[in-house]
Amino acid sequence: MNARSPATLVADTGRGNEAAxxxxALDAFGAQGFHGASMRDVAKRAGTSLSNLYNYVPSKSRLLAEVLRRANDELAARLRAALADAGDDAASRLREAVRAYVRFIVDHQVAMVVSTNEVRYLTGADRAALVAERDATQAVFEDIVAQGVADGTFATPYPDDAARAVLTALSAVAGWYRADGRLSRGQLAEQQARYALALLEAPLAR
Amino acid sequence: MNARSPATLVADTGRGNEAAxxxxALDAFGAQGFHGASMRDVAKRAGTSLSNLYNYVPSKSRLLAEVLRRANDELAARLRAALADAGDDAASRLREAVRAYVRFIVDHQVAMVVSTNEVRYLTGADRAALVAERDATQAVFEDIVAQGVADGTFATPYPDDAARAVLTALSAVAGWYRADGRLSRGQLAEQQARYALALLEAPLAR
DNA sequence: CTCGCATACGAACGATCGTTCACCACCGAA
DNA sequence: TTCGGTGGTGAACGATCGTTCGTATGCGAG
Known part of the structure; x- marks a missing residue:
């Protein structure tokens, strides 16, 4: 297992029970939602005491912010890496971006679910930072789509909105994906890539 | 304003403060989430007392269930009506279904948001009933797609999964739609219909 | 008129919430 | 050997939670 597909989102940080x-927290928020999970639940899952949580995090909402920040960083890193290895044409860049996104969902489904469902409980600077990171991710897709529309690869009449549609359909995968489902990791990625290209009205092999 | 586009999801029921x-509850759950909103919040929004809520609903979770049931009923009724008026060919049936869905989201955005985000906090029979209704809605779309694939209208190689992709992309609209946005109701519906047809790989006017 | 039910209310219950506190064990540096 | 910082604990704080209770008011049926 390499650094791009860890069993858990946060590897050991070298600081006591921080990673645990x-x-x-990710698991607890994923299972019961931010307000449905208590700090006592988190402590129990981490195998430590309630009060010890506050040696690492100043509050429950900052705990959520910290977890979401790490999840988003990992996703952004994967997207960057995938696009660095991709070619120059819009279709293959989009394909690689979609594949990286799907693989992140498969590896860190809970992180993706929490990321989409619980961001809204953040406030102030924590929320702003997350939204900014998410906008940056969206911009990556918008740029690819814009490139494809410019050179005639994509025929969609609504480039930016179509890019968003692709992204939302993609992140919704985290809501229904099951590891024991019919499709393998690769098949799922391939399928979603085809949906994305079709939605953008790219000519497909029929 | 006709019965298909009410200002609020629940019209007067003829029973005291029930509709209010x-x-x-719908607004409170939409604004703060199921666990983030308290029964006191609901009472305040309804302009009544905390204890009076329990003259209408036996518990908080049943309150959520009741609200979601009504939302889903309204959506199902609109879909049925739209398909009754639609033609026989798969493309126009899908178009009408998508348009009805989008119009429901526009009219009852909060209901759609709560429906997708908070169903998971239901348990037992309440949850089962909701899931069954949702599966029925999904089956409507799957049937249309299957029909279209059978007669050659849609070229997608994954009919059922594509139907689900269309549905999830559609319900995600509730997450970002803004009434003061760039697109009108009709334009939004038209756009989403085009996305759906493209995703299903229907031949489009280019 | 009066009885019974529907509707409504404030006050309170025990439970659980996020957070803080005082305290303890360990350990590398001075 | 002392000492400050790091990682850890159980007990407790005040606040808020969902829910219940006792009671009051108004109104249609008998």
């Missing part, structure tokens, strides 16, 4: 606490 | 309470 962050991963436990 | 259900609509207030």
């Amino acid at each position: 606490i962050l991963n436990a | 309470i259900l609509n207030a």
